[in-house]
Each structure stands twice: as structure tokens, then as C-alpha cells.
Amino acid sequence: MSSPTPVTPIDAPAGSIGERLGGPRVPVDDALVRRLEEVCPVVEVDGRSRAEAGRDWWPIAISWAVSGKVPAMPAAVAKPAAAQELAAVLRCCHEARVPVTAMAGRSGVCGSSVPVFGGIALDLCAMAGLREVDDVSLLAEALPGTFGPDLEEALRGRGVTLGHWPQSMALSTVGGWLACRGAGQYSTRYGKIEDMVVGLEVALADGRLIRTGGTGPRAATGPDLTQLFVGSEGVLGVITSALLRLHPVPADERRAAYLFPDFVAGLSACRTILRRGATPAVLRLYDAVESKRNFDVDGHSTLIVLDEADPALLEATMALVSEEVGASGGEVGDPALVDRWMEHRNDVSALAPLYRAGIVVDTIEVAGRWSVLGRLYEDAVRAVGEVPGTLVASAHQSHSYPDGACLYFTFAGRHPESGGEDPDVADEGHRRWAEGYYAAAWEAVMGVVERHGAAISHHHGIGVNRARFMAPALGEAFSVLRACKEALDPRGILNPGKLGLPSPFGEVPWP
Numbered sequence: 001m002s003s004p005t006p007v008t009p010i011d012a013p014a015g016s017i018g019e020r021l022g023g024p025r026v027p028v029d030d031a032l033v034r035r036l037e038e039v040c041p042v043v044e045v046d047g048r049s050r051a052e053a054g055r056d057w058w059p060i061a062i063s064w065a066v067s068g069k070v071p072a073m074p075a076a077v078a079k080p081a082a083a084q085e086l087a088a089v090l091r092c093c094h095e096a097r098v099p100v101t102a103m104a105g106r107s108g109v110c111g112s113s114v115p116v117f118g119g120i121a122l123d124l125c126a127m128a129g130l131r132e133v134d135d136v137s138l139l140a141e142a143l144p145g146t147f148g149p150d151l152e153e154a155l156r157g158r159g160v161t162l163g164h165w166p167q168s169m170a171l172s173t174v175g176g177w178l179a180c181r182g183a184g185q186y187s188t189r190y191g192k193i194e195d196m197v198v199g200l201e202v203a204l205a206d207g208r209l210i211r212t213g214g215t216g217p218r219a220a221t222g223p224d225l226t227q228l229f230v231g232s233e234g235v236l237g238v239i240t241s242a243l244l245r246l247h248p249v250p251a252d253e254r255r256a257a258y259l260f261p262d263f264v265a266g267l268s269a270c271r272t273i274l275r276r277g278a279t280p281a282v283l284r285l286y287d288a289v290e291s292k293r294n295f296d297v298d299g300h301s302t303l304i305v306l307d308e309a310d311p312a313l314l315e316a317t318m319a320l321v322s323e324e325v326g327a328s329g330g331e332v333g334d335p336a337l338v339d340r341w342m343e344h345r346n347d348v349s350a351l352a353p354l355y356r357a358g359i360v361v362d363t364i365e366v367a368g369r370w371s372v373l374g375r376l377y378e379d380a381v382r383a384v385g386e387v388p389g390t391l392v393a394s395a396h397q398s399h400s401y402p403d404g405a406c407l408y409f410t411f412a413g414r415h416p417e418s419g420g421e422d423p424d425v426a427d428e429g430h431r432r433w434a435e436g437y438y439a440a441a442w443e444a445v446m447g448v449v450e451r452h453g454a455a456i457s458h459h460h461g462i463g464v465n466r467a468r469f470m471a472p473a474l475g476e477a478f479s480v481l482r483a484c485k486e487a488l489d490p491r492g493i494l495n496p497g498k499l500g501l502p503s504p505f506g507e508v509p510w511p
């Protein structure tokens, strides 16, 4: 069975690990811990377990790990192995009015599983595996703590695949994909996680277990309650199983690479490819900075295309791609660039060493209409570039649709007065600069996104980091989300402080 992969070690002994995020912590008394021990097979209260449950892959938190801190720690970690045990944990927390935060892979990059007000961490990793595979209907029921490689291995043993390949495949779980509304790298062919889910079992805040969907390929039985929980980041309920759509393992694969004089010309090709109905699994366009960094290509934007399907479909798709690339001014590149992308696509080792060298780095994925995408790209790269300390700002297009696409920005900065020397990253002054720079870079991109009427996240979600941008992004519709939260979790115990929602326990202390 897989388990979470921490982003970097915490540089402190277990007993002296601190918390970076201030704000109130809800007390958990011994009586509650004893009750949890009665209903749940594993309840951990040791310092190391609590610290690991107090962080995820939120990049700025790497700089805190270097000085022996995590964002915020729970008082105890409960590890149910079955839905009934999980429901019983929720009942105890509901009665005691104690926060409870679901988590599994802890690979979120916005702090969404960080228990900001303490309370109980609900670790779902023991609830793993497949419950059922219906290979006639191409459906499987998976438990929430199933990690990506374990899921695909079990499915491929039956000749089927889910087709969900996030970069964090090895780090993340089925429940996390659904809770964050994730997107895989092959999503143009297989869809995003919301297209793959047919039904859910969900534990509500008071411990009731409900089922949504799952009765057929579609139902006109009122609004789609399954989708209410997809992207809800553990604030409306805890997913205890998911019925997922499958595909036969593809018969064949094709690869191609193209070069464009600039990023906007490449965007135009992606737009028209989707507009004509082709859906190559991978259609990723890198700007000149990222083309140089990833592929050693000078002065061009690079388009990576990969598809897998029935050979007849592949021929038609690749022919159409080639036609549209030509029409937008692209030229054929070396197909070995796709092999290079395949080799490095899930390499996540670079992040922590950069932070340890004093470089603040993060990625920001947003989505917008084709009609604004070129300007959104140029304005956002310029806006981050103007934040003092920025070394580089770049982007690629990672997911295309007929109406628009996801732009995935990367920025990196270093203290302008560091003179190129590695600073003492555990120093308080460096921490203050790093947080200030980080917040300013995010605000620069979010401001541009708001001006262009685009979406503040395409697939990483909201967590702690984007919470402050949520109410303006949703406008009056935010009141509907608040009403859902109040109806489903009237005591506000489920992952409080997330999605920008108000919490009975206080304000989220970030930034």
C-alpha cells in the first residue's frame, strides 16, 4: 500500500517542531481522544505524526520546514479503515464541535489539507483499493485513499484504465483528485476527474452516509449532487468511495512535436485543433522560456502532442493536428522532444532544493477563454516580472477545450539584495521577505486573472493560499456556496478555513 511522500524533511526533532500559521487552535481533550480510540482502529498523538499531518506540498511551507515549522498541527490523527469507522469519527467531532480535516496523499499545493484550527486530522490512506470492477459497463468503485499507481495497476490487470494522470500521480489519491477537482495530463482524451466520476458515497459532518448518482450513465433527478462534492475540498463531506468511468487500455499511441515562432501562434493552433473536434490526449504548448528550460529549444514555443486510442482515430487526430499547426505558422519539430517530456513529466524533485537555496518558486494554473488567453498570458508574465525579486516568469498551456484553455504559470524569485549568494533560509528576515514576495507574485497574477474575467484555478484548487481570492471570484454566487456549507455542516467542523468560507473558529491567518 502506498503512503504520502513528504516534500522535504522538517529540520527539527519531533518534540520541537513549531507551527507557522498563528490563529486559534480548538482544544481537544483526553475524553475525545479516548472516544475516537473506541471507534477508530488507529489514533496517533505523537509529535511526528501530528507534524506530518500539518503540512502538504504547498511550496511556501517548504521554507517553513527548513526552520523546523509546519503550517499548523492537529491534536490527533485518526486513521479509519472503513466508512463506518470514518462516520463514527465524524459523529464524535460533530458532537464535540471540533474541526476535522480529511487528508490522504497530502500532495495539495495550496495548503488545502492543513488543519488551520487544529482538531482532528482524518487520514484516509488505510481506506484503499478497488471494491468492484464492472468491465461490461466500464465502471469501477474505488476507495478514497487509493494512490494513483495502485489504482492503475489494479485496473490494467483487468485490461482497463481510468486515464487520469496528474503529474502527482504517485503522490495523490482518488479522494484527493475528486476533492480538488483535479486534471490529468491526458485529459483532452479522457476528461477531467469530474467527467470520470459517476457516483459517490459521502460521509456528512454529523456522520450520516449518503450515496449520490451511480444509477446509470445519466439521471435527470434534480441537480447533480455528485458534482456538489467534486471540488469541495473536504468542507461539505468526506468521500468514502467513488464510482468511476473506465476505458479499455488503448491499442496504440502516436507522438509529434511542433515549433512556433511565438506562444500566441501556438495557442491559435491549439484552439483550432479543439474547434475541429480533435482531442489528442496530450496537447501542451510551452512558451520560449519553458521551451529552453525543458527542451533546450531556442527562441520558439514548443507544442507536444501525444495521443492513444484506436489506430483509426489516431490517424485522423494526428492528421488534423498537423493541418492546423501548419495553418497557424508552426513547423514540425523533433519527436524526441515528446520522449523527453515523457521521461521528466513526473519528476518532482526540483522544488525543495530551490527553496533550500533561497529561491522562492511556485506555479499558478488558471483558465480563460481563447478570446482573452493571449493577453492574459502576456499581462500575467509582465505583472509577475515587475514584482521586485522576480528572476523568471513563464507559462505553458496544459489543457485545451473548444472554448478556452488552462495557462500554467511558473515564477521564481530571490531576495534582490542577496547578490546571488545563498541566503540563510532559516533566518527570520529571509522568511519575511520570502512570504512577502510570494504573496505579491500571487496577487499580481490573480489581479490579471480577475481583469480578464478568467478562473482563478484550473485544477489545484483553493486551500489556504487562494482563500482570499474566492469571494470576489464567485461574486454573488458565493452566498450559494455559503448556504450549502451551513446546510451540510451547520457546526462548521469540516476542514474549516478553506474555500474562503467563514469559520466559527476564527479567521485564516494567511498571508
Ligand SMILES: Cc1cc2nc3c(=O)[nH]c(=O)nc-3n(C[C@H](O)[C@H](O)[C@H](O)COP(=O)(O)OP(=O)(O)OC[C@H]3O[C@@H](n4cnc5c(N)ncnc54)[C@H](O)[C@@H]3O)c2cc1C
Pocket (backbone or CB within 6 Å): 056, 057, 101, 102, 103, 104, 105, 106, 107, 108, 109, 112, 113, 124, 144, 165, 166, 167, 168, 171, 172, 173, 174, 175, 176, 177, 178, 179, 180, 181, 182, 183, 184, 185, 233, 234, 235, 237, 238, 239, 240, 348, 459, 460, 461, 495
Ligand atoms: C508535484 C505536484 C504535481 C501536481 N500535479 C497535479 C496535476 O497534474 N493535476 C492535478 O489536478 N493536481 C496536481 N497536483 C495537486 C495535487 O496532487 C492534487 O490536488 C491531488 O488531487 C491531491 O490529492 P491528495 O490525495 O494528495 O489530497 P490531499 O492533499 O491529502 O487533500 C487535498 C484536499 O482534498 C481533501 N480531501 C482529500 N481526500 C478527501 C476525501 N476522501 N473526501 C473529501 N475531501 C478529501 C482534503 O481535505 C484537502 O482539502 C500536483 C501536486 C504536486 C505536489
